[in-house]
Amino acid sequence: MRVSYQQLHSELIRVLLKIGFTPERADLCARLFADTDRDGVYTNGLNRFLRFMAMIASGVVDIDAQPKLESGAGALERWDGVRGPGNLNAYASMQRAITLAGENGIGCVALANTNHWMRGGTYGWQAADAGMIGICWTNTLPNLPPWGAREPRLGNNPLVIAVPRSDGHVVLDMSMSQFSYGTLEAYQKRGELLPVFGGFNQDGELTRDPVAIEATGRPLPIGFWKGSGLSLLLDMMAALLSGGSATHEINANSYQETGLSQTFICFNVNAFRDSAARELLTNQIIANMKGAAPSGGGEIRYPGERTLATRKENMELGIPVEPSVWSELQKMWCIDFERSLHIS
Amino acid sequence: MRVSYQQLHSELIRVLLKIGFTPERADLCARLFADTDRDGVYTNGLNRFLRFMAMIASGVVDIDAQPKLESGAGALERWDGVRGPGNLNAYASMQRAITLAGENGIGCVALANTNHWMRGGTYGWQAADAGMIGICWTNTLPNLPPWGAREPRLGNNPLVIAVPRSDGHVVLDMSMSQFSYGTLEAYQKRGELLPVFGGFNQDGELTRDPVAIEATGRPLPIGFWKGSGLSLLLDMMAALLSGGSATHEINANSYQETGLSQTFICFNVNAFRDSAARELLTNQIIANMKGAAPSGGGEIRYPGERTLATRKENMELGIPVEPSVWSELQKMWCIDFERSLHIS
Helix, strand or coil: CEECHHHHHHHHHHHHHHCCCCHHHHHHHHHHHHHHHHCCCHHHCHHHHHHHHHHHHCCCCCCCCCCEEEEEECCEEEEECCCCCHHHHHHHHHHHHHHHHHHHCEEEEEEEEECCCCCCHHHHHHHHHCCCEEEEEECCCCCECCCCECCCCECCCCEEEEECCCCCCEEEEECCECCCHHHHHHHHHCCCCCCCCCEECCCCCEECCHHHHHHHCCECECCCHHHHHHHHHHHHHHHHHHCCCCHHHCCCCHHHCCCEEEEEEEECHHHHCCHHHHHHHHHHHHHHHHCCCECCCCCCCCCCCCHHHHHHHHHHHCEECCHHHHHHHHHCCCCCHHHHHHHC | CEECHHHHHHHHHHHHHHCCCCHHHHHHHHHHHHHHHHCCCHHHCHHHHHHHHHHHHCCCCCCCCCCEEEEEECCEEEEECCCCCHHHHHHHHHHHHHHHHHHHCEEEEEEEEECCCCCCHHHHHHHHHCCCEEEEEECCCCCECCCCECCCCECCCCEEEEECCCCCCEEEEECCECCCHHHHHHHHHHCCCCCCCCEECCCCCEECCHHHHHHHCCECECCCHHHHHHHHHHHHHHHHHHCCCCHHHCCCCHHHCCCEEEEEEEECHHHHCCHHHHHHHHHHHHHHHHCCCECCCCCCCCCCCCHHHHHHHHHHHCEECCHHHHHHHHHCCCCCHHHHHHHC
């Protein structure tokens, strides 16, 4: 089924107000969730909102907490997320990085002690909408074995890079594992094999079977040892810059995943006053790539390419929602939902 | 055969002085090459020096050119490399990023119009030796097909990330292709298969055969579509920040590869005055990773782990050099070498 953006946004606001968000924060938080579904990233929108509610109910997320400046060194600042809502914290941090970059050419906010930021791409779009090149990443609970190991001791640590462009920003949003557990689950439900190797089976061999990978808990880092190394460095930087926790210090129970460390960097390219030349070059880079002789394995796309088309379709036709999830959202606090959340 | 660091360094200086480098620049340039061999990265040390000489002889590299500040926006600066020696340009740029980070907490130098930086890890070690977290990357000529294509239109765009540490910095130095052409060639010479899939064969299937990959010119991006996307974004950022060329504007003849764009970022973590806590956390992150149950596929290592051991061994026993390459270096300008370079 599909619901309008307005319906989804309002329903999310209603629930957030009910559990005590201030009107302003309820509006922004609801918008960040609704925008995620609008852009087609259904794993991190409404479907994640229910888990967000459970984490609030269990006390992991403090709905009133706002990021606090810990210490500043010019264009590099450390903030404490005080375990507030992960998307509000991340949004505020990228906003601050945009301001710092406006003042200093480049700006960086390192955020400790925060919660899951939901869709990482959100903050890339946010930076690019402000005309900035943006980079951000988060660490996560341990969910990826380092290269050479069979135990998850690294996070999949999503990395986002965004470049502004009039005809649609270029936004890369990728984790360090070849497939997320959500994607493995989706293939498993459809009874399909992964399009490429996604992890190891019981015999330590590479496999496309999502069931075998879930069984071993050994998803594949992108580029084998390379993604393993990049994941390690992203975790180190996030924790050392923010003064917060590293992956191994984060609770491995996904409903208790908190105290994350994140980094937000903005580059004020507009300071260079060659925006027409930059726009032209960005488009040429894309055209050149898309013009390559195809291998026959599908379209050649740039990161974020489908977003605007999906956004347009979902704004026109309504946003696809799972009927059961939509009904669960609507029932919230029509029954004694609060108590059920505490129990779950 | 092995030669002492001193011998290698002196011999390189001798040749650089002979072709007109000033003493100070000859010393630094020779040191950057010799350090690369000392640290075991033999592809980018002496073995690359001969190609460097040929590029100077053919006029691609201007030995006297020094980076020139184009425009500054606080902690973000644009420099023109004026096609000077790639390693001297990159070294000067990272040095400037270190200074900017010292003043502003974070600093970024975007460098246009430069040449191959030889070993990227050099500038990571440089930042970490200054107590900074450093990130840098370069674009390259087109040598990697985008995901979905069979034609090289992306660069392999090496990315370097360095975190300082008393017991040896953590330095990641990785390109966006699973294996470099140099590595493919080395496996080919030994008649060995690659340890994991490294590209596509004529039938468009993934293969571990380096000969088949060289034949198709289709090495594999790390993480399939993910590395392809990351390569694109690294190129965009390098070119847009510096105002320089993007990969598709760079001559695909490797001896004419020039006009590269690079980015150097430093974070002054020492501004936060928690160096003991940071050192402890860095060591804990490494210990935690290395303590994971092994998969039996070799040791669990952090990026850069072997560097200090190799450095120690090569300083004690001498640096391994190919006898033919060493003899070629020694002969330089004992015969009419300049003319032969111009002809080659």
